[in-house]
Amino acid sequence: MQLYMNPMSTYSQKALIALYEKGLPVTLQVLNLRDRAVRQRHEAHYPLGRIPMLETDDGQQIPESSIIIEYLQDHYPSHGPCLIPAEREAARQVRLLDRLFDQCLNDAALTLLHLQLGIRQADERAERKAKKWLTAAYPMLEQALSNGPWLAGAFSMADCAALPGLYYARQFLSFDDRPLIADYWQRANTRPSVAATFALADQAWREQGA
Ligand SMILES: N[C@@H](CCC(=O)N[C@@H](CS)C(=O)NCC(=O)O)C(=O)O
Incomplete structure (x- = not known):
């Protein structure tokens, strides 16, 4: 592949x-x-x-x-963890978290990053909306994390969606004073998949001189 x-x-x-x-x-x-x-x-x-x-x-x-x-x-259902549960209700919950965090964490953080880097022209309205969505995302993460170590209990597509958003969001809205999210971030970074993905990102940013 x-x-x-x-x-x-x-x-x-x-x-x-x-x-x-x-x-x-x-x-x-x-x-x-x-x-x-x-x-x-x-x-x-x-x-x-x-x-x-x-x-x-x-x-x-x-x-x-x-x-x-x-x-x-x-x-590849038997390779690694089950990223989308087979049971319909549980799968719907994972897909919902995936959609929500794509939008309010990932897209919002990307908007702020692109504005900061000048890839996107200054746009106060877009900036306000992105900050509002990021602010809404953190309590949603905390609520999802109140029942277990991962957003939908076991590691799933919802975590694959949220973690890249957090990789950028943390520079615009700190979560140091939010223990559930801070612990989640640390725990996630001990997973080889997540650590390897963010190591590649760190290296690419370094090569860009950022
Ligand atoms: N909904 C798409 C979003 C993909 C997306 O926005 N990718 C960005 C990079 S993070 C991209 O390709 N941007 C270039 C463009 O939109 O022209 C997905 O989940 O894959």
Whole structure:
């Protein structure tokens, strides 16, 4: 399998954590979508031009981080942890947390990061909304964590979604004074999948001189 991705991209991180959790061999194809030629080449495969994109060994191209995880869970159910439970009610809860944290943590942190780096033009309204959503995300995380070490009890797609958001969110809204989240962050970083994913991101940022 090949994963078209960038180590700094939160949604790529989400898919990568899942791939590492499943222990599946994967070749990383690192794309810099700010390079016009690279973007055009990628758009020739996928008109939306987004990452991550998983290419399976039989040539299927699967975009969208949550759908990539659905694919991995369906095709490799006995590899690593069960990232989406089989039982419908439990699965719906995982999918809900995945959607919520994609939006209020991941997208909000990305908006603030892009504004800070000047990738996105100053936009007070977008900044206000992103801060509001980040502020709403932390109590939601705390509520999910009040019942167990991971967001949906056992490690799942919900954690794959939330952790990349936290990787960036922590610089905009500290969670040092929120023990449930601070402990969760520490615990997550002891997982080899998460540590390896964020080590790649740290290295990519260092190479950028950030
Ligand atoms: N809903 C998509 C979001 C993917 C996404 O926004 N990826 C970003 C990188 S983190 C991207 O490709 N940005 C470039 C663009 O949108 O042109 C997913 O879950 O995979």
